[in-house]
Amino acid sequence: MHELKLSTEIEQHQLGMRLDQALSELFPDYSRSRIKDWIVNNKVTVNNNIVNKPKERVLGGEKIAINAEIEEETYHQPEDIKLDIVYEDDDILVINKPRDLVVHPGAGNPDGTVLNALLHYHPNIARVPRAGIVHRLDKDTTGLMVVAKTINAQTHLVDALQHREITREYEAVAMGIITAGGTVDQPITRHPTKRTHMAVFPTGKPAVTHYRVMEKYRLHTRLRLRLETGRTHQIRVHMAHIAHPLIGDPLYGGRPRPPKGASESFIQTLRDFDRQALHATMLRLYHPITGELMQWNAPIPQDMQTLIQALQEDTEQHKDELDW
Structure with missing residues (x-):
């Protein structure tokens, strides 16, 4: 057994939800049945008061604290899956x-x-x-x-993440032409009706994404992005919010949009790219025990290399038509 302490705040869009339903949204790593058990067994406080009725309705804005014990996750089986x-x-x-x-x-x-x-x-x-x-x-x-x-x-790494002391940079390919770098500072929460989606919403948690332009193509842009926060789907949501979803993103609108006069092979390359074009390319942190500043870099994978090469070739073939 180990002690588990969780805290959060009920979001405004959860007005009227059952307490167990709202908490299962806010803590998706834990099953609703487990959360219900914690509530019944006096492990959950709402605004510092113990609430032991899972059906109790929430209003939005309540401060939640969970103090529980959970068994080691022995039910997860070791599997011989190769790690790079x-x-x-x-x-x-x-x-x-x-x-x-x-x-x-x-x-x-x-x-x-x-x-x-x-x-x-x-x-x-x-x-x-x-x-x-x-x-x-x-x-x-x-x-x-x-x-x-x-x-x-x-413990030290979680603390470093919370204090924004871990730097994470990504490479991505977005829809549309982005002329200059910038910052998206918009709160993110779970989408009110689409359970698997996140969305920009005023009552969400703070989220900040910085981006700069690496390379422009005819109708797409290669970006380097840095996270200040780590919300679920943050880059994908923020780029879609500014009308530049990532190529291949199945949730946030990155459907293929080939530029005018594109070759069949280039159109096929866009259609074949079946995931969000996003890669965590750099990680920098202070070692949690020694305090040493460390940094790692990972080259972009082959599928993104192929995509970028196709975008570069298409742009070169039509360079006389460009107005940027």
């Missing part, structure tokens, strides 16, 4: 995650995840909550992740 390990010492692992790999088991993905792979690669990591995972990448986002091998390392 960029760095390892006694305290941390840095991995380069491929596409089509979920980070943590959840609804629809009970196994075959990074967590299952970590349990196989380093069995002692089972002693660390969530097998040392402190931040995530979406299933089809590639790139760098840091994992804690000890509880001490995990």
